[in-house]
Amino acid sequence: MRGVSDWIDALRLLGLAYVAGAVVTGSIWTLLLIAGAPFSFGLVLGLPVVLTAAFAVAGRTRRRSLPRGGRLEGGSQLVVTAIGIAASGLLLEALFRPARLSGLYEFDGWSFWVPKAKAIYELGGLDEQFFTTLPGAVYPPLVPTLDAAAFHAMGSADVVTLHVQYWLFGVGLVWALAGLLAERVPAWTLWPFIVLLLLAPRLGRRLQIAEADMFLDVVFVIASVLVLYWLLDRQRWRLVVATALLCGMVLTKREGLLLFAVLLVASLVASAREWRSAWPKLGVMTAVVAATAIPWRIWYVTHDVGGEGPADGFVQGDRFDLLGPAIRRVLDVLFDVGYWNVVVPVAVGAIALAALARVGRMAVFFGTLLALLVLGGIWATWVFSLTGEGYVVGGNFVIRFLGSAALLCVAASPLLLSAVWAKVGGTAAPSDARPRRLGLAAAIAVVPLLAYPVAAVAGGAPRFPTRDECSRPATTDAPDLEVVYGRFDDPRAADDLLAKLNAIGFIGAEIEFDACARWKVSYDAIESLEQGEALAAQVRDAGFDAQVEHDG
Amino acid sequence: MRSSSWWTEWPTGPIRIGVVFLVATATIVVVLAYPGLLREAGDEASANSAQAWVDRAVAGGNGIVANQQAVYAARALIPADAAYHVAIASDYTGGDELTQDHLASYFRYFLMPRRPEEVAAWIVCYGCDLAEYGPDAEVLWRGDDDISIVHVPSGPLTPSPGSRF
Numbered sequence: 091m092r093g094v095s096d097w098i099d100a101l102r103l104l105g106l107a108y109v110a111g112a113v114v115t116g117s118i119w120t121l122l123l124i125a126g127a128p129f130s131f132g133l134v135l136g137l138p139v140v141l142t143a144a145f146a147v148a149g150r151t152r153r154r155s156l157p158r159g160g161r162l163e164g165g166s167q168l169v170v171t172a173i174g175i176a177a178s179g180l181l182l183e184a185l186f187r188p189a190r191l192s193g194l195y196e197f198d199g200w201s202f203w204v205p206k207a208k209a210i211y212e213l214g215g216l217d218e219q220f221f222t223t224l225p226g227a228v229y230p231p232l233v234p235t236l237d238a239a240a241f242h243a244m245g246s247a248d249v250v251t252l253h254v255q256y257w258l259f260g261v262g263l264v265w266a267l268a269g270l271l272a273e274r275v276p277a278w279t280l281w282p283f284i285v286l287l288l289l290a291p292r293l294g295r296r297l298q299i300a301e302a303d304m305f306l307d308v309v310f311v312i313a314s315v316l317v318l319y320w321l322l323d324r325q326r327w328r329l330v331v332a333t334a335l336l337c338g339m340v341l342t343k344r345e346g347l348l349l350f351a352v353l354l355v356a357s358l359v360a361s362a363r364e365w366r367s368a369w370p371k372l373g374v375m376t377a378v379v380a381a382t383a384i385p386w387r388i389w390y391v392t393h394d395v396g397g398e399g400p401a402d403g404f405v406q407g408d409r410f411d412l413l414g415p416a417i418r419r420v421l422d423v424l425f426d427v428g429y430w431n432v433v434v435p436v437a438v439g440a441i442a443l444a445a446l447a448r449v450g451r452m453a454v455f456f457g458t459l460l461a462l463l464v465l466g467g468i469w470a471t472w473v474f475s476l477t478g479e480g481y482v483v484g485g486n487f488v489i490r491f492l493g494s495a496a497l498l499c500v501a502a503s504p505l506l507l508s509a510v511w512a513k514v515g516g517t518a519a520p521s522d523a524r525p526r527r528l529g530l531a532a533a534i535a536v537v538p539l540l541a542y543p544v545a546a547v548a549g550g551a552p553r554f555p556t557r558d559e560c561s562r563p564a565t566t567d568a569p570d571l572e573v574v575y576g577r578f579d580d581p582r583a584a585d586d587l588l589a590k591l592n593a594i595g596f597i598g599a600e601i602e603f604d605a606c607a608r609w610k611v612s613y614d615a616i617e618s619l620e621q622g623e624a625l626a627a628q629v630r631d632a633g634f635d636a637q638v639e640h641d642g
Numbered sequence: 643m644r645s646s647s648w649w650t651e652w653p654t655g656p657i658r659i660g661v662v663f664l665v666a667t668a669t670i671v672v673v674l675a676y677p678g679l680l681r682e683a684g685d686e687a688s689a690n691s692a693q694a695w696v697d698r699a700v701a702g703g704n705g706i707v708a709n710q711q712a713v714y715a716a717r718a719l720i721p722a723d724a725a726y727h728v729a730i731a732s733d734y735t736g737g738d739e740l741t742q743d744h745l746a747s748y749f750r751y752f753l754m755p756r757r758p759e760e761v762a763a764w765i766v767c768y769g770c771d772l773a774e775y776g777p778d779a780e781v782l783w784r785g786d787d788d789i790s791i792v793h794v795p796s797g798p799l800t801p802s803p804g805s806r807f
Contacts (some may be wrong), residue, residue: 177676184680187687193701200702201744205751212755219757225747247754250698282668289675295682432671436664443660446653503664511661514654546684553691560695580718581711581783603711605694 091149092327096160102272105265106312110331112262113309113338115141116236117382120341123235124385128214134242164527167277172531174281176538178268181288182261183542189257189298191555194249199300202226207237208247218393227395230386232341233302253298256305260297263308264288267501270315275508283433287500292429292493302343307494309339310349311501317357318455318505321368333375337382344398345491348470350379352462360455400473409472415483416471420464423492430496437499440506447510456502463495560606561639564619568640572614573625575599575636577606584609587634594632614641703748708737708768708787713752715783716766719791725757726764734769736787741768765792 094100115138122137123129162168194200202224209220210231221227240255241247268284288294296304316332319325336353339346354376361368391397400406424434441460444453471488546552564571575591578584584601588611591599596613604610616622622638629636649655690698700710707713720726728746737745749766750758765775767790772779775794783791 177672181676181679181683184683184687188683188690191687191690191693191698193690193693193698195702197702200751201747205754208751208754220754224750249701279665282665282672285672285676286668289672289679294679431675432667436668439660439664443657443664446660447657503668507661507664510657514657514661555691555695555698557695579714581715582719603696603714605696607696607699607710607714 091145091152091154091330093149093152093154094157097157098160098162100157100160102269105262105267105269106331109259109262109266109308109312110334111138111141112236112259113232114334116232116239117334117338117341119235119239120230120232121382121385123210123216123231124389126215129210129235129238129242130214131242134239162528162531168531169527169534170277170281171272172534174268174277174284175535177281177285178264178288179535179539180542181285181294182257182264183539185260185288185294185297186254186257187546189253191250191553192253192298194252194300196299196301198226200249202229203234203301204237204249204252206231206234207241207252210234210238211241211247216389222390222393222395228390228398229302229343230341230346230383232338233305237300249300252300256300257298259305259308260294263297263304263312266308266312267315270312270319271501271504273319275504276511279504279508279511283500283504286431286433287497290429290431290433290496290500292489293433293497293500296493303490303493306339306342306346306349307497309335309342310346310353310494311497313339314353314356314459314498315501315505317353318360318452321357321361321451321455324367329371329375333378336375336379340379340383341386345470345494347383347398348466349463349494352459352466355462356455356459359458360451402473404473406473412475412483413468413472416468416475419483419488420467420471420492423488424464424467424495429489429492430499433496433499433503437503437506440503440510443510444506447513449506449509449513452506452509456498456506459498460495460502463492463498467491467495557606557608560604560608560610561637562641564622564638564640566619568619570614570641571616571619571622572612572639572641573616573622573629573636574639575611575613575629575634577604577608577610579608581609584611587611591629591634596629596632612639700752703752705738706740706744706748708741709785709789711785712766712787712789712791713749715785715791716749716753719782719793720753720756720764722755724764725759725762726753726766727759727762728766729768729770731769731771734788736768736789763794765794766790767792 205224209217240252244251271280313332313335316328320328336350340350357372441453441457467488475483576587588599588601599611599613602610626636626638649659696710728749730745769788775792778794778796780793781790782793
C-alpha cells in the first residue's frame with residue numbers, strides 16, 4: 091500500500107510488514123470469531139490468501155511497482171549497521187534455542203492464554219463455557235486466536251513449538267523497530283539501543299513467553315513510533331498502519347484501551363499547534379479503533395462476564411491510603427535495572443536533553459507519553475491492587491504494564507538523541523564522500539550469524555524430541571537391558587497385556603510409566619543381549635510383540 | 643576531529659557531551675551484558691533439550707499434579723466429549739503448596755476439550771473417600787499419592803463435602 095522504492099527500502103520495512111500483517115490478520119480472525127464464524131483450517135489459510143490478493147490488487151490499482159535496485163549508504167554507518175545486525179541477530183539466534191524446546195511454564199500461559207487458544211482450536215470458536223469461566227475472561231482473544239492459527243498450521247495443539255511463534259513476534263519487533271528508527275537515527279545511535287532491548291531481562295528474555303504482554307507492548311510501541319512519524323511528516327500510510335496496529339492492540343488485552351487513550355492524548359498534545367489539520371485525522375483513527383474494540387465488549391457483556399474497569403469505580407475514595415505506596419511501587423519498578431537494565435534512566439536523560447536542546451514535538455510526544463504511562467500505571471496500581479496479608483501493592487501487574495513504558499524508552503532514546511545531536515550541530519559528513527566498504531560490512535553481518543549455529547551444532551547436534559524417543563533398541567554394549575512387550579497411552583491396555591502375559595507363564599514383567607508419558611510393560615532382569623533376544627523370541631512366538639531395549 | 647571548544651561552548655557543548663554519554667552508557671552496558679545473555683540462553687537451551695519428554699509436556703503442572711501419570715491417565719480414560727470433575731480433599735497432603743489451589747485449573751488446561759463441571763460422571767480424585775461416590779463408582783485407575791480416576795456409570799453425583807473444585 092505504501093509502495094517501496096528499492097530493495098533496501100523493502101528489506102528495511104519487512105519487519106513492520108510482518109508485524110502489521112500478523113496484527114491485521116489476527117484482528118480480522120478475532121472479529122470473525124466474535125461474530126460466530128467457525129475457526130477452521132480453511133479460514134486460517136484462506137484469510138491471509140484473500141488479504142494478500144486484496145492488497146496486491148489495491149497496490150496495483152494505486153500503481154505501486156515492485157521494488158527495483160537499491161543502494162546502501164557507505165562508510166562507517168554501514169559498518170556499524172553490519173555490527174548491529176550481527177549483534178542483534180546473534181542474540182535472536184541464541185534466544186531461538188531455548189524457545190524451541192521450552193515447556194509451557196508461564197502461569198498465565200497455561201492458566202488461560204493457551205487454554206483459550208486450545209478452546210478455539212479444539213472447539214472451533216469462542217466456546218461459551220471456557221470463555222466465560224477461564225481466568226482473564228474479559229481479555230479480548232486476539233493472541234489466543236493467533237495461537238489457535240499456529241495450532242492449525244502445526245496440525246496439533248503443540249504448546250512447546252508454540253514458543254517459536256512468540257520468538258518470531260520478537261524477531262518482527264526488532265526488525266520493525268530497527269527498520270523504522272533507521273529512517274531518522276544514525277547507526278551509531280540506533281544499534282546500541284536495539285541490542286539493549288534484547289538484553290533487558292524483562293524485555294528480551296520474555297519475547298518467547300506464551301502470554302500477551304510482550305505482543306501488546308510491541309504493537310503499542312511500533313504504533314507510537316508510526317504516529318510520531320506521521321505528526322512529523324504527515325505521510326498518510328503511517329497513520330493507516332498505526333491505526334491497524336492500534337485496532338489489534340485493543341483486541342489484545344484490556345490494558346490496550348488504556349494504552350490507546352494514553353497514545354491519543356500524547357498525540358493530541360504534540361499536535362496542538364496544528365490541531366485543525368491533525369485532530370480530525372486522529373479523530374478518524376479513534377473512531378476506527380473504537381469500532382474494532384466494541385464487538386468484543388458487546389460479546390462479553392452479553393455473556394455476563396464482568397467488566398474491564400475496576401469493580402469499585404475509577405476513583406476509589408476509600409483507598410487513598412494506597413496512593414502513596416502505588417506511586418512508590420511504580421517508580422521503583424520503572425527504575426529497576428533488574429527488569430529493564432538502564433533503558434529507563436537513559437530515556438529520561440534523553441528527554442531532558444531534548445527539552446534543553448528544544449527539539450520540540452518529539453520531546454513533547456515522548457515526554458507526555460511516558461508521563462501518562464507512569465500516571466496510568468499509578469492509577470491502575472492504585473485501583474486494581476489486591477490488598478491484605480501476602481499481597482504486594484501492584485503485584486505482578488505493574489511490572490507487566492510498565493513493560494510498555496520500558497519498550498517505549500528503547501524506541502524514544504535513539505530518536506531523541508539523534509534529533510538532539512542534529513540540533514546541536516553534530517551532523518555527520520555527507521555519505522557519498524565515504525568509502526563504501528560493502529564487502530567488509532557483509533562479512534561482519536553474515537559471518538557471526540553463520541558461525542554461531544555452526545558452533546552450537548559442534549557442541550552437540552540439536553535434538554528433535556518425539557514421543558517415540560523412549561524406545562531405544564539394545565546394542566551389545568548398552569546398559570540396563572530390558573525386554574519391552576508394549577507401550578500404551580491407556581493404562582488399562584497395559585494392565586490387559588500384563589495379565590495375558592502372566593496367564594501364559596511370562597512372569598516377572600512390570601508396568602512402568604516411561605519418560606514419554608506411556609505405560610510400558612517390560613521385563614528388566616536381563617543380563618545380556620543374547621538372553622534378551624531369546625526371551626523376546628519366545629514372547630513373539632506366543633503371539634505378542636517384544637523388543638530388547640536399553641533404558642540408559 | 644572536533645576541537646575542545648566544540649565540546650565546552652555554552653549551552654550546546656554540555657548537551658553534546660550528554661548525548662555522547664548516554665549513547666556510550668548504552669553501548670558499554672551492551673558490551674558488558676552481551677556474553678551473559680548468550681551464555682544464559684545456551685544453558686537454558688541445554689536444560690530444555692535434556693528434559694524428558696513428559697517433563698517438558700507437563701511443564702507448569704510438574705509442581706502441581708503430584709503425579710504426572712494422573713493427567714495422562716485422565717486424558718486416556720475420559721472421553722474427549724465428556725465432562726469431568728476434579729475433587730481434592732481439603733486435607734490432601736500430596737503434591738506441593740500449589741496443588742490445592744491450582745490443581746483443577748491445570749487439569750482444565752491439560753484435558754481440553756473435555757469440560758470441567760461441578761457434577762460429572764468422571765471424577766479425578768485427589769485424596770477423596772471413594773465410598774462417597776456410591777457402589778456403582780468404578781475406579782479405573784489408581785496411582786500413587788492417593789490419586790484415582792473414577793467413573794460413575796449411573797450418572798453425575800454431587801461432590802463430597804470435603805472435596806472442592
